[in-house]
Amino acid sequence: MKVRLEPAPIRGFRFAGVCAGLRNEPGRKDLGLIVTDWPVAAAGVFTSNRVKAAPVIVSRERIKRGHLQAVAANSGSANCFTGKAGLKLAYDSSAAVARELGCAAELVAPCSTGVIGRTYDLAKYRAGVRDAVAALGPDRFEDFARAIMTTDTHPKMASATVKVAGVEVSIVGCAKGAGMIEPKMATMLAFVMTDAAIKPPALKRTLARALPQSFNAITVDGDMSTNDTLLLMASGAAGNRALAGRDLATFESAVAEVSSALARELVRDGEGATKLVTVEVRGARTHADADRVARQIANSPLVKTAFFGCDPNFGRILMAAGKAGVVLDLDRIEVTLGGIKLASRGALHTNALATAATRMKEPEFGLTIDLKLGKASARIVTCDLSFDYVKINAEYTT
Amino acid sequence: MKVRLEPAPIRGFRFAGVCAGLRNEPGRKDLGLIVTDWPVAAAGVFTSNRVKAAPVIVSRERIKRGHLQAVAANSGSANCFTGKAGLKLAYDSSAAVARELGCAAELVAPCSTGVIGRTYDLAKYRAGVRDAVAALGPDRFEDFARAIMTTDTHPKMASATVKVAGVEVSIVGCAKGAGMIEPKMATMLAFVMTDAAIKPPALKRTLARALPQSFNAITVDGDMSTNDTLLLMASGAAGNRALAGRDLATFESAVAEVSSALARELVRDGEGATKLVTVEVRGARTHADADRVARQIANSPLVKTAFFGCDPNFGRILMAAGKAGVVLDLDRIEVTLGGIKLASRGALHTNALATAATRMKEPEFGLTIDLKLGKASARIVTCDLSFDYVKINAEYTT
Numbered sequence: 001m002k003v004r005l006e007p008a009p010i011r012g013f014r015f016a017g018v019c020a021g022l023r024n025e026p027g028r029k030d031l032g033l034i035v036t037d038w039p040v041a042a043a044g045v046f047t048s049n050r051v052k053a054a055p056v057i058v059s060r061e062r063i064k065r066g067h068l069q070a071v072a073a074n075s076g077s078a079n080c081f082t083g084k085a086g087l088k089l090a091y092d093s094s095a096a097v098a099r100e101l102g103c104a105a106e107l108v109a110p111c112s113t114g115v116i117g118r119t120y121d122l123a124k125y126r127a128g129v130r131d132a133v134a135a136l137g138p139d140r141f142e143d144f145a146r147a148i149m150t151t152d153t154h155p156k157m158a159s160a161t162v163k164v165a166g167v168e169v170s171i172v173g174c175a176k177g178a179g180m181i182e183p184k185m186a187t188m189l190a191f192v193m194t195d196a197a198i199k200p201p202a203l204k205r206t207l208a209r210a211l212p213q214s215f216n217a218i219t220v221d222g223d224m225s226t227n228d229t230l231l232l233m234a235s236g237a238a239g240n241r242a243l244a245g246r247d248l249a250t251f252e253s254a255v256a257e258v259s260s261a262l263a264r265e266l267v268r269d270g271e272g273a274t275k276l277v278t279v280e281v282r283g284a285r286t287h288a289d290a291d292r293v294a295r296q297i298a299n300s301p302l303v304k305t306a307f308f309g310c311d312p313n314f315g316r317i318l319m320a321a322g323k324a325g326v327v328l329d330l331d332r333i334e335v336t337l338g339g340i341k342l343a344s345r346g347a348l349h350t351n352a353l354a355t356a357a358t359r360m361k362e363p364e365f366g367l368t369i370d371l372k373l374g375k376a377s378a379r380i381v382t383c384d385l386s387f388d389y390v391k392i393n394a395e396y397t398t
Numbered sequence: 399m400k401v402r403l404e405p406a407p408i409r410g411f412r413f414a415g416v417c418a419g420l421r422n423e424p425g426r427k428d429l430g431l432i433v434t435d436w437p438v439a440a441a442g443v444f445t446s447n448r449v450k451a452a453p454v455i456v457s458r459e460r461i462k463r464g465h466l467q468a469v470a471a472n473s474g475s476a477n478c479f480t481g482k483a484g485l486k487l488a489y490d491s492s493a494a495v496a497r498e499l500g501c502a503a504e505l506v507a508p509c510s511t512g513v514i515g516r517t518y519d520l521a522k523y524r525a526g527v528r529d530a531v532a533a534l535g536p537d538r539f540e541d542f543a544r545a546i547m548t549t550d551t552h553p554k555m556a557s558a559t560v561k562v563a564g565v566e567v568s569i570v571g572c573a574k575g576a577g578m579i580e581p582k583m584a585t586m587l588a589f590v591m592t593d594a595a596i597k598p599p600a601l602k603r604t605l606a607r608a609l610p611q612s613f614n615a616i617t618v619d620g621d622m623s624t625n626d627t628l629l630l631m632a633s634g635a636a637g638n639r640a641l642a643g644r645d646l647a648t649f650e651s652a653v654a655e656v657s658s659a660l661a662r663e664l665v666r667d668g669e670g671a672t673k674l675v676t677v678e679v680r681g682a683r684t685h686a687d688a689d690r691v692a693r694q695i696a697n698s699p700l701v702k703t704a705f706f707g708c709d710p711n712f713g714r715i716l717m718a719a720g721k722a723g724v725v726l727d728l729d730r731i732e733v734t735l736g737g738i739k740l741a742s743r744g745a746l747h748t749n750a751l752a753t754a755a756t757r758m759k760e761p762e763f764g765l766t767i768d769l770k771l772g773k774a775s776a777r778i779v780t781c782d783l784s785f786d787y788v789k790i791n792a793e794y795t796t
Contacts, residue, residue: 051720051728081716081728083744116713117746221699223714224721301619301699301783302791309792315514318479319624322449330449330479346481348515385699386792390785393700394707 001162001254003261007141008159010170011195012036012235014136017143020128022120023076031128032147033097034071034191035136039107040235042068043204045211047228053080053116054090056227059109066200068233069107072097072129073148073189075176077120079112080226089119096126100133111229113150113176113189145174148189151392152178156265162254164247167240169196171254175262178220178271190215190230190262196251197236198243206252207232214259218381220270221389222299230259267381272388275307276364280379283334283371284326290378292324293369297380304385312356314342321369332372338365399560399652401659405539406557408568409593410434410633412534415541418526420518421474429526430545431495432469432589433534437505438633440466441602443609445626451478451514452488454625457507464598466631467505470495470527471546471587473574475518477510478624487517494524498531509627511548511574511587543572546587549790550576551667556659560652562645565638567594569652573660576618576669588613588628588660594649595634596641604650605630612657616779618668619787620697628657665779670786673705674762678777681732681769687724688776691767694722695778702783710754712740719767730770736763 013036020031044063046056062068072094079086094108101108112120135143145155159172173192198206207230215230232255243251268276279298284290297303300320306313317335322328331346338359340352359365411434418429442461444454460466470492477484492506499506510518533541543553557570571590596604605628613628630653641649666674677696682688695701698718704711715733720726729744736757738750757763 048723049717049720050723050726051716078713080713081741081744081746083729116716117741117748223698223700223717226713226717226720300621301787302621305788305791308788311792315476315478315624316621318449318514319447319621322447322624323621325446325448328448331481343479343515346479348479350515385788387785387788389699390703390706390783390788393703394709394784 001160001257003158003160003257005158005261005265007157008161008170008172010172010193012040012237013193014138015140015144016132016135016137017140017147018128018131018135020131021124022074022128029143029147030075031125031132032073032144033132033136034144034193035101036069036233036235039067039069040233041066041198041200041203042231042233043200043207044229044231045207047225049224049226051080051226053078053112053227054082054086055079055110055112056229057087058090058094059111059229062106062109067107068109069103070097070101071109071111071191071231073111074120074125075148075150076114077112077118078114078116078227079119080116082117082119086119089122092122093125096129100129109231111189113148113227116226141172141174148176150176151271152176153269156262156269158258158261158265160254160258162250164196164243164251165240167238169194169238169240171258173258173262175266177266178269189227192232192255192259194234194255195236195238196234196243197238197240198234202243202248203232203234206255209252210256210259213256214263217379218263218267219295219298220267220273220383264381267383270383271392272386273383274386275384276381277307277383278366278379278381280366280368280377281371282368282377283373284376285374287376287378289326290376293321293326294378294380296320296324297367297369298382301385304382307360307384308386310357310360312337312342312353312360314348317367328371329373334370334372336368338362399558399655401556401558401655403556403659403663405555406559406568406570407536408570408591410438410635411591412536413538413542414530414533414535415538415545416526416529416533418529419522420472427541427545428473429523429530430471430542431530431534432542432591433499434467434631434633437465437467438631439464439596439598439601440629440631441598441605442627442629443605445623447624449478449624451476451510451625452480452484453477453508453510454627455485456488456492457509457627460504460507465505466507467501468495468499469507469509469589469629471509472518472523473546473548474512475510475516476512476514476625477517478514480515480517484517487520490520491523494527498527507629509587511546511625514624539570539572546574548574549669550574554660554663554667556656556663558652558656560648562594562641562649563638565636567592567636567638569656571656571660573664575664576667587625590630590653590656592653593633593636594641595636595638596632600641600646601630601632604653607650608654608657611654612661615777616661616665617693617696618665618781662779665781668781669790670784671781672784673782675705675780675782676764676777677780678764678766678775679769680766680775681771682774683772685774685776688774690722691719691724692776692778694718695765695767696780699783702780705758705782706784708755708758710735710740710751710758712746715765726769727771732768732770734766736760
């Protein structure tokens with residue numbers, strides 16, 4: 001199975017992305033719809049930030065029943081810290097979508113991304129929904145992916161097909177988010193769809209299994225959005241028989257791979273990012289230990305600026321590993337950067353630094369820390385911290 | 399009592415700072431000595447990073463007895479991740495100091511700061527020690543403060559005098575550190591001296607009380623050094639009688655204020671910093687809650703870049719508060735920036751933003767978050783995240 005960073009045909013879904021004028025940027029798409037012809041199995045995960053946006057509150061409640069018929073996502077306003085008015089706006093917005101589609105409002109999941117503390121114009125939204133419904137088509141997926149962009153430089157899409165229970169099924173997804181990214185649950189907005197037939201409880205498990213290695217294994221800046229939402233919807237249009245055993249495992253791993261590809265694309269397009277770095281910690285006593293060390297390294301501003309400067313800065317990597325609070329044995333630890341061993345058996349290989357620096361000029365490389373204390377491992381995908389991260393965030397109002 | 403950011407006369411101590419050639423930068427001071435004429439009461443705290451430099455291991459062991467006669471601090475090499483050779487180097491270095499001074503090696507605390515993974519030349523160090531001993535003087539404190547600088551732009555010193563038990567006593571300190579700063583114990587290197595007479599156990603308590611509001615309440619980049627060391631030494635030359643009751647409290651608070659002044663100076667000189675921001679969280683249920691929220695805000699790259707851009711970005715502040723995992727009531731939370739209320743009672747005061755942006759142009763301002771849930775509070779001093787932080791750290795090898 002191969003994951004492609006482009007849309008693929010998927011049965012049972014229609015998409016649209018239009019300019020509703022919510023952003024006050026003429027011509028820029030800011031309202032997207034994902035619609036199915038009937039209520040389909042759906043599962044979702046949301047931010048664990050204590051501050052949750054109004055649409056997160058509404059969608060989280062609605063997804064509990066396990067079915068959705070539409071997703072309505074807007075950019076330009078996060079509809080967060082907007083009190084009762086914001087909650088009413090989320091309800092009214094999804095009611096407008098339901099009315100145009102002729103479905104129950106409880107089957108519509110609203111999502112918002114953009115500036116915190118601001119609402120948006122409901123009349124413009126309603127007009128946008130009419131335009132979007134008129135524009136719905138099975139081949140408009142990229143329009144949807146564009147409508148949810150904020151500081152993203154391009155739409156992030158991924159797709160794969162996999163044969164399960166004798167039928168070829170598609171998995172298609174898109175995501176947005178470039179800053180405020182260290183999802184503890186899901187990144188700002190991500191949508192994964194499949195035409196496979198699968199019941200809500202199995203879909204929920206599929207999502208839970210895809211998360212740890214995809215959206216929960218990335219970081220841009222260690223910051224967690226108030227609007228993080230990941231929705232997984234299954235139209236069932238592929239007409240496969242019930243997924244079980246090896247078929248279910250194949251399907252789950254395909255969803256996980258599409259999710260991972262989207263998550264990596266978020267980091268690659270991280271604010272100001274020039275490099276994608278996969279930090280892997282091996283040989284830990286427990287997965288939790290490995291994860292803590294990997295996150296400390298992946299979030300350290302000193303390590304991230306060294307990535308930007310193509311500086312194989314062993315000292316900062318070691319410092320970040322040490323502050324995770326996990327027991328380390330400095331005589332055993334092995335650090336490999338871009339395939340070059342920087343340190344092992346308590347010694348720094350200073351003659352390897354020049355080659356490692358050259359490897360760091362590539363847009364993507366790995367950093368592996370082998371603690372040599374056990375068998376557990378963890379992997380976090382991160383990016384560098386560049387001048388442009390500062391520029392983008394000193395100038396853009398979230 | 400007034401804390402001054404300059405040296406003051408202090409009885410019982412002599413200082414030196416010389417160029418020993420450890421840094422290969424001709425003329426740059428890189429070896430400093432603090433010497434007393436007899437063993438004096440001393441207390442110290444050290445990094446809680448699991449990776450500890452060799453001099454930290456040696457000094458931590460020696461300080462346990464409660465007395466020191468000399469501190470020897472070098473820049474240019476952290477002597478960290480240097481294995482048994484590094485540990486031997488730390489012992490040999492302090493032995494050289496002891497020999498020149500004619501005291502026991504167990505009374506010498508070695509300290510190092512600079513690049514991780516490198517040792518330094520012992521012959522040069524020994525020659526430097528001879529020069530430093532020859533240069534010792536009661537008025538050479540600034541030389542010492544300069545010898546321990548790395549990316550610091552200027553030496554950081556503070557002093558105060560306070561009358562206790564009928565005698566005027568001095569408290570003088572210096573510190574270095576501009577990056578890798580979120581001490582969980584003490585910042586990279588800081589030395590506080592007093593000529594008060596005080597026994598080791600009381601001195602240890604004084605240090606423990608000064609820490610939470612000084613060196614443990616600052617952050618530059620959330621990174622914790624492998625070499626953090628704070629030493630407090632009392633020569634007793636002021637000849638006061640035993641400190642107790644109100645006198646001890648006065649003395650403790652003077653030490654805490656000198657420590658806080660030094661800690662603030664570290665942040666003010668933080669790598670690339672253009673603004674000093676005191677983040678205060680009030681109205682929390684517990685101090686731990688307040689501290690977690692304050693640290694999340696003070697370390698968020700999105701909040702720090704907004705400081706740099708003079709952007710009163712309420713959304714990022716709220717996001718960072720929310721990811722602390724502490725219960726928040728959005729209808730109660732009050733956020734005040736530079737004296738301007740940005741939000742209260744669930745509403746963002748959009749018409750206050752322009753004034754707040756103007757206040758943020760000042761080199762120092764406060765950010766107060768009142769959770770209105772309890773009576774506990776916490777304060778963290780931080781700085782902004784600027785282009786220069788990236789520049790300094792993409793180019794400098796730690």
